[in-house]
Amino acid sequence: MNLSSHSAQPAKPRARDLGIPFDGTPGPLNAITDVPGVAVGHCTLIEGSSVRTGVTAILPAGRQGALAHLPGAFFSLNGNGEMTGSHWLEEAGLLQGPVMLTNTHSVGVVRDATVQWLHQQALQSRPGSHAHFYLPVVAETYDGVLSDINGHPVQARHAHAALDAARTGPVAEGSVGGGTGMITHKWKAGIGSASRVVSIEGRGYTLGVLVQSNYGERQQLTIAGVPVGREIRHSLPGQEAAKDGSIIVCIATDAPLLPHQCKRLARRASMGLARLGSVALHSSGDIFLAFSTQPPALADGLALWQALPHGRDIDPLFQATAEATEEAIVNALVAADTMTGLNGTVVHALPHDELRAVLARHGRLQG
Secondary structure, eight states, X not given: OBOOBTTSSOOOOOGGGGTXXXXXXXXXXXXXXXSTTOEEEEEEEEEXXXXXXXXXXXXXTXXXXXXXXXXXXXXEEXXXXXXXXXXXXXXXXXXXXXXXXEEGGGHHHHXXXXXXXXXXXXXXXXXXXXXXXXXXXXXXXXOTTTSOGGGOOOOHHHHHHHHHHOBSSOXXXXXXXXXXXXXXXXXXXXXXXXXXXXXXXXXXXXXXXXXXXXXXXXXXXXXXXXXXXXXXXXXXXXXXXXXXXXXXXXXXXXXXXXXXXXXXXXXXXXXXXXXXXXXXXXXXXXXXXXXXXXXXXXXXXXXXXXXXXXXXXXXXXXXXXXXXXXHHHHHHHHHOOOEEOGGGOEEOOOOHHHHXXXXXXXXXXXX
């Protein structure tokens, strides 16, 4: 087992380093962890010639706030995928615990392992209490092109390792954690992240996105408005990768929001995918989750909510969601390396030099 966390990845160029232009102003790390308190951890499994998988954990309020109840919501653009706990999230409007990402056939073991981990956190915070109830959020995308998904390599200890590795700070991207075996527009991809800072009525807020990206046909890929997928047509992985995959988008913000406002944010992830050419194909599970790190306060037996007013004040967050989702996906593509996996299948990395040349021909390269 190769265990990696956000801080274990050597420095790699990101999309902006290649001169790819994006709208909006990123936070200091240009990652979901720019939102105060949010932590990310990965457990990466690369074994032999047929295991290319793993687990990624997002802790919305860090380890100390593992049991916090935060405003949240999810949205399914195309439902050929799974996100456990989404029914209760929809009903209650509150997200409790981490968001876990893995492969399609490991949802069950990761869910059970997360229950075990949460229970241990509860026992540590409230010793002697055993009446706890958990419906953790576990989402998936399909990595069976590069990994023996029916061999079920992911075990409970791998989910626990991802949770224990979660830290604030830079986020490892590309072929790590749950994104290890993932493919996007027929290039190698995986985990990507980005952030935006916005000002609303004179107050500053941060919005961050993390994606597990595994979707799309080659000819659809559009970067910075340029039809990159039509111009770089070589190095297709072949029939083994004919199935379109899926994408999970997790959106975090420190802006105070009500659950229905989180739902509106989650919908706007669709706009980021559209900028890159996605049309949410039939076989793709495009499922998005958004949460605010500002929980309601409790006073005199009442939950006291603060939220942005219902109106145009929320528009900067809508725009930030679309922008950060777009950039997070491109960061996943830029970070990933060529990978050989199951049955000798090779999925190539997006070639940086060719990408820059295409953008330059269209007048879209910066620097």
